[in-house]
Amino acid sequence: MQLVVMAGGTGSRLWPISRSNFPKQFINLVTEHSMLQDTLLRVDGLKTDAPYIICNESTRFLVADELQNINVTDSNIILEPVGRNTAPAIALAAFDAISKGQDPILLVLAADHVIKDQDEFIRIISSAESAASKGKLVTFGVVPNAPETGYGYIKTGQQESDYFNIEAFVEKPDLDKATSYLASGDYLWNSGMFMFKASTYLNELKLNSPDIYASCEIAIQQATTDMDFIRISKELFEQCPDDSIDYAVMEKTENAVVIPLDAKWSDVGSWASLSDISDKDEYNNVHQGDVISVDTQNTYVYSPDRLTATIGLQDLIIVDSKDALLVAHKNNSQDVKKVVKQLKQENRSEYSTHREVHRPWGKYDSIDNGERYQVKRITVKPGAKLSVQMHHHRAEHWIVVSGTAKVTNGDKTFILSENESTYIPVGVVHALENPGKLPLELIEVQSGAYLGEDDIVRFEDNYGRVAK
Known part of the structure; x- marks a missing residue:
């Protein structure tokens, strides 16, 4: 088994802590380790080869430092010169593995997920290895505990041994549909985690998205090694279509299956979701840093650098960084990306870099x-x-x-x-x-x-x- 970690996201909904040049996967938001480090440490119980890390050119040294700090000395860091979504990113790792005369089972994970029940996670991952070795493209569907409208869903079909056939992939629903999905028991959250043999993925990619296959094949053939990095030609990779693995492969193949995962998973997609998984005081508040709260309830405060005091507040998100302050109602935490969009349009440094x-x-x-x-x-x-x-x-x-x-x-x-x-x-x-x-x-x-x-x-x- 070989780990493939996709670490190229920007985490815009966790601004102002997460920024394009220092996104959430490099930040200690939940544990003493960064989210990228936690992703790698999470599979310590599995026998895996040197991991692939797919990241942006601008964050390459951050990735190298993160690996070094947890003693991961053998890795393959692939630099994407431009973002082309998950299908090409995974293809680069698969092609590189095949080019070395290997055909490993690839465990594809995002670098910015939280999984609190590590033992259950390892158990489910291990149970998927058999299906992957037999040519199945396995995805892991999170067992829902609420009518979540921020996730895509997978409708399960007939059960076969340890997995379910997939009846349909469903886009993010409105609240009524999400409620009905939860009640039916037939739907799982689409986690964006996968397992398959490198050759299986490439064969399905060639069949269902030949343009992506061809672009990534030549990109790896002409890749260069720069220090500890595998550098992809910008000119070649810009020609690759931009598509997710769901659209490019999983929704088209007949070999996709899903395994339910109930391991206290979260993609930490917003400050509200981070608040949901954090430890709370008797008033349902979450304090990160130096915080004093008076007559405050159900409020999340992140203030690592200076004292923040709240009085008479309820249902708020307060995030203080060295150069920006965010105050939002919990119900509007997804709208942080609108602020980030405006910062980008105005070419402000707070969009991309910290102080x-x-x-x-x-x-x-x-x-x-x-x-x-x-x-x-x-x-x-x-x-x-x-x-x-x-x-x-x-x-x-x-x-x-x-x-x-x-x-x-x-x-x-x-x-x-x-x-x-x-x-x-x-x-x-x-x-x-x-x-x-x-x-x-x-x-x-x-x-x-x-x-x-x-x-x-x-x-x-x-x-x-x-x-x-």
């Missing part, structure tokens, strides 16, 4: 800015080095807060310790490295006419970011 930005060498937090200046708190991992670079429009002043910095400033290279500093004029080539065993913390003060991140000319880079 704190992660880089392969560490992170920086833009703690203050104004006309012709910006102040950042920079954290460099032990042994990491920023690119050798220069700026056309800004000068920089570095002050070490803790740790040790190895600095290149023009034709000089030297060591800075705590409370020591250096000034880098406009146009001077420079670099920053952490030669120590502890994180390096420093304050960077930028000044100049233009302070955008695109005013960086890289000459050398350990992470392959030098323009070719």
